Amino acid sequence: MTSVYVFGIILAVLLAAVLIAPLFERGEAVGSGSSPAERLEVALDALREIEFEHETGKIGDDDYRELRARYAADAIAARDAGAGEASPMAGRCAVCDADLKPESRFCSLCGTEVAA
Numbered sequence: 001m002t003s004v005y006v007f008g009i010i011l012a013v014l015l016a017a018v019l020i021a022p023l024f025e026r027g028e029a030v031g032s033g034s035s036p037a038e039r040l041e042v043a044l045d046a047l048r049e050i051e052f053e054h055e056t057g058k059i060g061d062d063d064y065r066e067l068r069a070r071y072a073a074d075a076i077a078a079r080d081a082g083a084g085e086a087s088p089m090a091g092r093c094a095v096c097d098a099d100l101k102p103e104s105r106f107c108s109l110c111g112t113e114v115a116a
């Protein structure tokens, strides 16, 4: 019953390929190509986008909070990965560069806690 045995192996290999392929595709997309600066820019664009969509009522509060947290995390990760300029200017958010009120503890745009 060699043919059944071979057929089983082929099936297993195909199944493994199907399971593994998405991992490779994802790694490729995240890894090469986009620099930290580009990823930071993408995340900040997304933050501005969801801010606008929230204001215009396109997305609800829950979605807005969830998305904002995600994109802010992306922006912070990209900045930490080397996109960051030397030090944040006083009165501006270190992540999204939004103007900050002197008394505010959190950025009104991306929600990042403002360093003292």
Ligand SMILES: [Zn+2]
Residues within 6 Å of the ligand: 093, 094, 095, 096, 097, 098, 107, 108, 109, 110, 111, 112
């Ligand atoms: Zn911000």
